[in-house]
Amino acid sequence: MYDRTYQAGELVGVLTTEPLGRVLDYRAPEGGCGDGDFVEVPLGPRRVLGVVWGRGRGDWDIAKVRPVGRVLDAPPMRAELRAFLTKAADYTLTPLPQMLRLATRAPGLMEGAALRRVYRLGGAVPNQLTDARHRVVEALRAYGGAPMTLGELAEEAGCGTSVVKGLVKLGVVVEEEAPRDLPFPVLDPKGGPELQGDQVAAADALVAAVAAGEYSTTLLKGVTGSGKTEVYLEAVAECLRAGRQALVLLPEIALTAEFLTRVEARFGARPAEWHSGVTQTERRRVWKMVATGGASVVVGARSALFLHYQRLGLVVVDEEHDTSYKQEEGVLYNARDMAVLRASIVGCPVVLASATPSLETWANVEAGKYSRLDLSARYGAAEMPDVRAIDMRAEKLPADRWISAKLAAEVAARVAKGEQAMLFLNRRGYAPVTLCRACGHQVGCDHCDARMVEHRFQKRLVCHQCGATKPVPVACPACGVEGRMAAVGPGVERLAEEVAARFPEARVAVLSSDLFGSARALKAQIEAIAAGGADIVIGTQIVAKGHNFPLLTLVGVIDADLGLQGSDLRAAERTFQLMRQVAGRAGRVEGRKGVALLQTHQPEHPVIRAILGGDEEAFWRAEAAERRAAGVPPYGRMAGVILSSPDVAQVFDFAGELARRDGPLRKVGAVVFGPAPAPIARVRGRHRVRLLVKAEKGVPLQAALAEWVGQVKPPANLRLAVDIDPQSFL
Numbered sequence: 001m002y003d004r005t006y007q008a009g010e011l012v013g014v015l016t017t018e019p020l021g022r023v024l025d026y027r028a029p030e031g032g033c034g035d036g037d038f039v040e041v042p043l044g045p046r047r048v049l050g051v052v053w054g055r056g057r058g059d060w061d062i063a064k065v066r067p068v069g070r071v072l073d074a075p076p077m078r079a080e081l082r083a084f085l086t087k088a089a090d091y092t093l094t095p096l097p098q099m100l101r102l103a104t105r106a107p108g109l110m111e112g113a114a115l116r117r118v119y120r121l122g123g124a125v126p127n128q129l130t131d132a133r134h135r136v137v138e139a140l141r142a143y144g145g146a147p148m149t150l151g152e153l154a155e156e157a158g159c160g161t162s163v164v165k166g167l168v169k170l171g172v173v174v175e176e177e178a179p180r181d182l183p184f185p186v187l188d189p190k191g192g193p194e195l196q197g198d199q200v201a202a203a204d205a206l207v208a209a210v211a212a213g214e215y216s217t218t219l220l221k222g223v224t225g226s227g228k229t230e231v232y233l234e235a236v237a238e239c240l241r242a243g244r245q246a247l248v249l250l251p252e253i254a255l256t257a258e259f260l261t262r263v264e265a266r267f268g269a270r271p272a273e274w275h276s277g278v279t280q281t282e283r284r285r286v287w288k289m290v291a292t293g294g295a296s297v298v299v300g301a302r303s304a305l306f307l308h309y310q311r312l313g314l315v316v317v318d319e320e321h322d323t324s325y326k327q328e329e330g331v332l333y334n335a336r337d338m339a340v341l342r343a344s345i346v347g348c349p350v351v352l353a354s355a356t357p358s359l360e361t362w363a364n365v366e367a368g369k370y371s372r373l374d375l376s377a378r379y380g381a382a383e384m385p386d387v388r389a390i391d392m393r394a395e396k397l398p399a400d401r402w403i404s405a406k407l408a409a410e411v412a413a414r415v416a417k418g419e420q421a422m423l424f425l426n427r428r429g430y431a432p433v434t435l436c437r438a439c440g441h442q443v444g445c446d447h448c449d450a451r452m453v454e455h456r457f458q459k460r461l462v463c464h465q466c467g468a469t470k471p472v473p474v475a476c477p478a479c480g481v482e483g484r485m486a487a488v489g490p491g492v493e494r495l496a497e498e499v500a501a502r503f504p505e506a507r508v509a510v511l512s513s514d515l516f517g518s519a520r521a522l523k524a525q526i527e528a529i530a531a532g533g534a535d536i537v538i539g540t541q542i543v544a545k546g547h548n549f550p551l552l553t554l555v556g557v558i559d560a561d562l563g564l565q566g567s568d569l570r571a572a573e574r575t576f577q578l579m580r581q582v583a584g585r586a587g588r589v590e591g592r593k594g595v596a597l598l599q600t601h602q603p604e605h606p607v608i609r610a611i612l613g614g615d616e617e618a619f620w621r622a623e624a625a626e627r628r629a630a631g632v633p634p635y636g637r638m639a640g641v642i643l644s645s646p647d648v649a650q651v652f653d654f655a656g657e658l659a660r661r662d663g664p665l666r667k668v669g670a671v672v673f674g675p676a677p678a679p680i681a682r683v684r685g686r687h688r689v690r691l692l693v694k695a696e697k698g699v700p701l702q703a704a705l706a707e708w709v710g711q712v713k714p715p716a717n718l719r720l721a722v723d724i725d726p727q728s729f730l
């Protein structure tokens with residue numbers, strides 16, 4: 001896609017974010033325009049944002065072709081990004097306008113540069129602040145001193161604007177007219193820790209890859225606590241020296257705060273931050289600065305892949321196995337795979353870091369497509385934890401208790417020594433089921449085929465599918481008998497109750513994504529735990545990822561079998577990754593050896609044995625052999641088609657017709673399975689039906705899929721989504 005310029009009046013194609021299904025023809029404006037220019041074009045009565053996308057097609061009534069309104073004052077979109085969007089759209093079968101929307105999600109793109117009034121911390125030292133005033137100061141600190149508009153600041157602090165104005169009078173907060181969009185401070189690549197053992201060779205290899213300035217993908221596999229982060233930050237440093245930009249993707253916003261602090265310590269200033277929790281003002285600044293070179297390092301969530309890098313030199317995907325890299329709503333894409341695609345188009349290296357890589361990545365290494373670097377020991381003298389099973393069949397626990405005597409004794413021993421214990425249960429809320437003891441009825445959601453989960457903290461039942469809530473009923477909604485509704489099974493809140501009863505002296509902290517109003521509150525809690533502010537930590541999967549709790553020496557997994565149920569083809573892989581990851585939180589400091597105890601009803605299960613045995617390569621080989629035999633990913637290809645409609649008969653009829661007209665799929669040897677009701681057969685009042693397409697690796701599946709679904713036009717209220725390489729089968 002080479003760039004051309006067009007003289008005034010020449011026909012140009014313009015791609016907009018409107019769902020039109022095609023690039024529209026316009027005439028180049030006075031002064032001409034070029035490929036990639038951001039333009040404002042008339043569309044019906046409106047003016048919309050677009051990007052010049054090649055020469056005009058000329059297949060439009062020439063008398064109706066209108067001129068481009070104006071060329072915007074923004075750096076043009078590079079050919080590289082246009083090519084990436086095109087290929088990503090083709091790969092995920094997403095209409096191009098929807099892809100463009102991912103790349104233009106910055107506010108105010110159509111406005112020019114101007115001054116605006118912003119607020120930042122001033123010199124005056126605050127003392128004796130009211131609660132609301134204190135929150136304003138904290139909000140400014142949390143964003144590392146980045147200025148905010150009055151509205152943003154008041155919203156972040158949860159107070160009225162008069163509180164901010166009051167602080168301005170005191171000199172604690174400064175009000176000023178600032179040019180929009182200041183560049184980010186320059187990061188200093190010098191310094192960094194002295195690397196040890198196999199860290200040295202790994203960092204050298206990554207630095208060399210950055211210096212080469214060519215596409216390559218490297219798996220950086222290192223046991224938990226081995227220094228993967230320190231190693232890839234050396235590659236980031238090399239990128240800074242070479243005057244290129246680095247992107248570090250993290251799987252979860254909750255991890256960014258800790259990570260930014262770490263980058264600041266290493267490079268002397270904070271990098272740009274990009275995710276859904278960032279203010280509009282800051283988003284706009286990041287978008288512009290990335291495009292003009294005023295930001296050299298971006299730390300972000302998957303959507304940071306769609307920024308307009310001026311000179312991208314490195315992409316790091318941390319915890320590359322993490323399922324949250326798969327976007328499950330709107331455009332269905334896997335950020336890890338798209339990172340590799342973008343890097344291959346730009347011509348820069350990708351680092352995939354993980355202690356427990358995905359089988360996809362492992363297989364790509366085996367096939368010689370990716371290279372691999374290993375860090376086999378923890379940093380310093382810290383040792384890997386012992387992992388052991390507790391056979392729950394022998395434990396005979398009463399029905400409302402979940403901590404075995406063995407685990408309880410270990411917890412008590414840690415608490416007595418002043419160390420920390422973590423209890424892991426991957427279930428939010430108080431109890432997964434609310435049941436009537438008189439008739440057996442289970443309370444379900446009114447809009448979904450899902451049971452309501454009791455959240456005692458909120459005093460409500462919550463649907464984890466659609467978010468609907470209702471009070472816990474006193475009388476059974478089915479039989480009307482009062483006072484027999486009972487909570488069945490444990491969630492973290494209920495586990496916390498058991499812990500409080502059994503260890504009344506211990507300080508207990510519960511970490512679950514729904515218990516924190518903001519990322520900041522969660523960060524504060526994590527810091528408090530790291531500093532020794534709790535004896536027992538109870539958590540869902542947010543505790544498994546990336547955190548460093550130096551005092552933690554015991555991890556107890558309440559139900560190691562939880563992930564093994566169900567028919568997901570990745571159940572074994574996911575359980576293995578999660579258990580190894582959570583066990584890896586224990587004993588991260590030298591002299592404090594850690595232990596992980598897995599409560600299980602099936603200690604002989606091959607996956608549980610693999611987790612205990614710790615022979616990872618053997619596990620991957622066995623898992624790979626099974627998938628190969630079954631012809632499923634990564635050794636075969638899959639695509640899911642999810643159809644939904646308020647009308648159950650209509651959606652089954654339509655799915656049935658699609659399944660019968662499978663000619664385009666058969667041409668490439670692909671087979672369609674279904675239709676079948678989706679495991680969650682109704683969400684938000686819509687009935688859901690799935691089709692699954694399986695094909696051999698290497699066949700042109702996307703083209704066949706496009707032809708196949710293109711044969712029949714869905715009725716107006718039926719939604720059809722194609723999920724290439726599906727990760728979840730709900």
Ligand SMILES: Nc1ncnc2c1ncn2[C@@H]1O[C@H](COP(=O)(O)OP(=O)(O)OP(=O)(O)O)[C@@H](O)[C@H]1O
Pocket residue numbers: 193194195196199222223224225226227228229230231354355379545546547548584
């Ligand atoms: N060469 C080094 N010099 C000083 N400290 C180091 C070095 N390597 C690692 N560390 C420290 O050891 C700890 C673990 O390192 P790091 O967080 O980079 O490991 P990781 O492999 O990314 O861990 P995880 O997979 O568990 O997230 C950190 O506190 C880090 O600062």
Ligand SMILES: [Zn+2]
Pocket residue numbers: 445446447448450463464465466467468683684
């Ligand atoms: Zn629901």
